[in-house]
Amino acid sequence: MSKPLILVTNDDGITSRGIRKLVELMQQLGEVIVVAPDSPQSGMGHAITVGDTLRIYPTDIFPGLDAYKCSGTPADCVKMAKYHVLADRTPDLVVSGINHGSNTSISVLYSGTMSAAIEAAIENMPAIGFSLCDYTHGADMSHLDEHILKVAKEALSKDMGHNVALNVNMPAIRNESIKGIKICRQANAKWQENFDKRIDPYGREYFWMTGNFENHDKGEDNDEWAIANNYISVVPCQFDMTAYHAISQLNDEWDL
Amino acid sequence: MSKPLILVTNDDGITSRGIRKLVELMQQLGEVIVVAPDSPQSGMGHAITVGDTLRIYPTDIFPGLDAYKCSGTPADCVKMAKYHVLADRTPDLVVSGINHGSNTSISVLYSGTMSAAIEAAIENMPAIGFSLCDYTHGADMSHLDEHILKVAKEALSKDMGHNVALNVNMPAIRNESIKGIKICRQANAKWQENFDKRIDPYGREYFWMTGNFENHDKGEDNDEWAIANNYISVVPCQFDMTAYHAISQLNDEWDL
Numbered sequence: 004m005s006k007p008l009i010l011v012t013n014d015d016g017i018t019s020r021g022i023r024k025l026v027e028l029m030q031q032l033g034e035v036i037v038v039a040p041d042s043p044q045s046g047m048g049h050a051i052t053v054g055d056t057l058r059i060y061p062t063d064i065f066p067g068l069d070a071y072k073c074s075g076t077p078a079d080c081v082k083m084a085k086y087h088v089l090a091d092r093t094p095d096l097v098v099s100g101i102n103h104g105s106n107t108s109i110s111v112l113y114s115g116t117m118s119a120a121i122e123a124a125i126e127n128m129p130a131i132g133f134s135l136c137d138y139t140h141g142a143d144m145s146h147l148d149e150h151i152l153k154v155a156k157e158a159l160s161k162d163m164g165h166n167v168a169l170n171v172n173m174p175a176i177r178n179e180s181i182k183g184i185k186i187c188r189q190a191n192a193k194w195q196e197n198f199d200k201r202i203d204p205y206g207r208e209y210f211w212m213t214g215n216f217e218n219h220d221k222g223e224d225n226d227e228w229a230i231a232n233n234y235i236s237v238v239p240c241q242f243d244m245t246a247y248h249a250i251s252q253l254n255d256e257w258d259l
Numbered sequence: 260m261s262k263p264l265i266l267v268t269n270d271d272g273i274t275s276r277g278i279r280k281l282v283e284l285m286q287q288l289g290e291v292i293v294v295a296p297d298s299p300q301s302g303m304g305h306a307i308t309v310g311d312t313l314r315i316y317p318t319d320i321f322p323g324l325d326a327y328k329c330s331g332t333p334a335d336c337v338k339m340a341k342y343h344v345l346a347d348r349t350p351d352l353v354v355s356g357i358n359h360g361s362n363t364s365i366s367v368l369y370s371g372t373m374s375a376a377i378e379a380a381i382e383n384m385p386a387i388g389f390s391l392c393d394y395t396h397g398a399d400m401s402h403l404d405e406h407i408l409k410v411a412k413e414a415l416s417k418d419m420g421h422n423v424a425l426n427v428n429m430p431a432i433r434n435e436s437i438k439g440i441k442i443c444r445q446a447n448a449k450w451q452e453n454f455d456k457r458i459d460p461y462g463r464e465y466f467w468m469t470g471n472f473e474n475h476d477k478g479e480d481n482d483e484w485a486i487a488n489n490y491i492s493v494v495p496c497q498f499d500m501t502a503y504h505a506i507s508q509l510n511d512e513w514d515l
Contacts, residue, residue, distance in 0.1 A: 049304030164505040184515040239505035249420040249495035259440040
């Protein structure tokens with residue numbers, strides 16, 4: 004039996020600690036190929052490069068591995084991997100991350116990590132985005148191995164559903180404190196933004212966007228609840244944005 | 260009765276023809292404020308600016324109007340409009356566009372036009388993204404007025420549902436040929452990509468991403484069908500990415 008082919012990407016860029024950890028772990032499970040952004044792409048959402056050119060070059064930063072750095076977004080990386088780098092081979096699994104920071108709730112929309120996974124789901128390749136709920140540069144990742152391997156092994160051996168990608172968030176706590184893995188829905192929360200005004204050396208205004216996360220979701224079946232209660236959250240994601248509940252309302256009440 | 264407040268944005272940039280048309284039309288319906296990107300932002304998906312600064316400056320390109328050009332993405336523009344420019348006022352309607360090109364089906368994920376509308380929906384402001392299915396620079400927009408006004412008037416007078424944004428696509432055909440407006444779901448289609456390799460003057464490879472749109476959706480209730488059959492499509496969109504159908508499958512069949 005041939006080894007499964009696993010495509011690894013991320014949004015923090017190919018030199019980040021998170022992708023290095025993910026590559027190491029995936030090498031235990033299969034043949035790994037890396038196509039990842041050549042620069043940080045946090046918050047890129049599902050951006051793709053249109054009206055501009057793309058570059059992709061081999062890199063030897065992962066000894067012995069087929070790895071490429073790409074000038075594009077995380078979604079571009081998945082497209083280039085599928086249609087250019089791999090061409091006639093299809094990955095058995097696409098993993099993205101490990102993201103340095105949480106991608107729970109509404110952050111799934113802004114997340115480059117998850118856009119790569121969702122782009123893979125569009126291509127109907129099983130995909131997982133892994134995020135550690137810790138933004139600090141030197142965040143401890145030593146406790147993540149067994150959990151990441153467990154989810155990835157299941158993804159390689161079982162069906163996650165057609166056109167589905169998993170959004171896995173892991174709490175930044177000691178391994179002994181992790182209570183387990185919970186399948187969740189996306190919490191209904193959002194960011195309350197604040198724009199921090201500064202003046203540049205030339206006397207002109209600029210702003211830093213800073214936000215407070217506001218969670219009004221009282222459910223115990225969502226990813227925010229899971230993380231707050233020391234579980235790893237797994238949200239299966241899809242990409243049909245249709246608000247089906249609104250279709251009959253618009254048909255019945257609107258005069259179009 | 261005071262006039263409704265309408266925020267106008269887009270992704271093609273504040274100098275594009277589409278936003279000028281949309282501003283003119285919205286001035287017939289209410290008080291208009293413009294916060295739009297200072298440069299083209301096509302394909303930006305739901306990207307936001309993190310780890311970098313934002314600029315916003317007033318502009319007089321819309322005589323008599325309160326208008327601002329912003330260095331950020333379409334989603335940034337909506338955030339800056341709500342939390343910085345407007346602060347204590349809330350728009351009665353947010354409109355984005357008119358996009359130069361289709362945003363049907365899966366393109367909703369890549370679209371900056373729709374990310375602005377969806378960002379507004381996250382803030383629970385009624386929102387509409389308008390797109391004309393014609394990429395050409397000088398595309399005829401003369402036939403769009405009555406249809407855009409009709410949808411916007413309904414949005415100002417009736418409920419579109421909580422946290423919903425409308426994705427409106429208009430076929431590039433003569434007005435007499437437009438059969439009407441159809442409420443639709445997002446078609447299940449995708450882009451088959453191709454990377455067109457070139458060599459730059461310095462001897463290095465670069466690529467243009469080009470794609471063929473592949474529609475395997477046989478339904479007659481989706482936006483692709485509507486456009487192909489000379490209807491204007493209206494897809495109500497939401498931002499919960501959860502694949503609810505996959506939750507029980509994962510709980511039953513996976514060992515996590």
